[in-house]
Amino acid sequence: MVEEMKAVCLVLHDVAPSTWADYQPFVEAVDALGDVPMTWLVVPDFHRHDALDANPAFRRVLDARVARGDELALHGYYHDDQEPMPNNPRDWFMRRVYTHEGEFYRLSREAALARLHAGLDMFQRYDWPVQGFVAPAWLMSDGTRQALRELPLSYTSSPQHLYRLPDFSAIDAPGLVWSARSAWRRGVSKILSDQREQRWREASVIRLGLHPVDMRHRFSRDYWLHTLQRLLAEGRVPLTKIDWLARQRGQLERAA
Template identity: 45%
Template sequence: MSDFAPVRPAVCVSLHDVAPATWSRCETLLAALAKVAPVPRTLLVVPDYHRRGDGLAPWYRAALAAQLEAGDELTLHGLFHLDDAPAPTSLRDWLHRRVLTCGEGEFAALAHEEAAARLRVGEAWFRDAGWPLYGFIAPAWLLGPDAWQALDQSAFTYTTTHGHFHLLHPWRAVPAPCIVYSTRSRWRLGLSLARNACLTHREAPLVRLALHPDDALHPTVVHQAQRLLEKLLQERVAMTKIGFAFALRTALASAPFTAAA
């Protein structure tokens, strides 16, 4: 565990897989969170979700612009959210890329040149929309060595993995446990609900509540997420991820730090 903590422990609420095809479910989750408190959220946007070619229709552009205006953050979440890299060659990679992530870990095994190119396309997509961009979050939080190198050479301010928040340039990492649900089967859903009900993470400088569009289809998930957010806000201040990055960078400038492994 890191010996660093920001001025106050923080919670980041994030909504993954934001795209035209998922937007109605995203709206359901945003409304449910708003019933708890008007906290800022980080929306993880996929420019060409599952290669549907939906583009940036006027209604969708307006919807995301409204979230920015309300104080939310938009961040890049892959380009396609599909793992189209060469097939896994080990059992471990096959489990991660084909079973646990259902073939959506886009940056898990990309070569450096391809990873860098997709980052540039994503940056250009945000720039063309006129939106600020600070963070990149890999689909399924999977970043292969070449993708890490491409990200390190980019202008992004931060990224996150499943268990850590990573400030880039210079690189620093702090523990940031993630509350997340798996709803692809009944047993996964039950396990997620049971596990998340027991989590405390009292000593972590940052806790992340990460929701996905299909969570909106499960009232038990929505209800538990609301109650967990309510509980977290009793002990933590809500920030967007870029807000936490700025707080972390400020604290690093005035305090010694030991990077997480």
């Protein structure tokens, strides 16, 4: 019996012209390790003042990453939440305590579809292949889910799963992610991540979900680089999310 290949997916969240300065040294360090493809979660107009359309220099960076074999996925459109104020305690917590960036948390089908089409149109303008959508903070309304069923996308995701579209079939894909805004959060994140990584040693894939704020602190930046190096040394194969999903589909078809 052939042992199942184990993978690691390196995923960069909140990719935009203004966050490239945070990511660039880390990306260069990863490139120095060899052929390690990454998935870049691209925001078309980060916080409504950082439009990719107005930044040809950074678009050239993304062109080069696509040519190198990296994956670009759509990550919201604005990555902020400017919908009407929350009107119940749960929504208040999710939209004002948990995050202020749950852009797709309250959108209707029509609003979500319009924003998704705008994002996909941008990818098309620059000839960037796109098969994945990840909602900011992984928060999606029922309307967003309805909209995703109508689009030519292959997957979306949550912190612990990938979902094939259009039927939202769930695939276990555990992910590590940090809260790095303060020293105590970074310390707790390190403890939790070490525990989770041990628990997921036999998982077929582990996703490393990085954010720009992680790159601004040596403690968290070094954690991600060393964790990636360790997982590679243990034999995990680096893949983009879409390539891992393609291999999973191939395994299912062979098994059938």
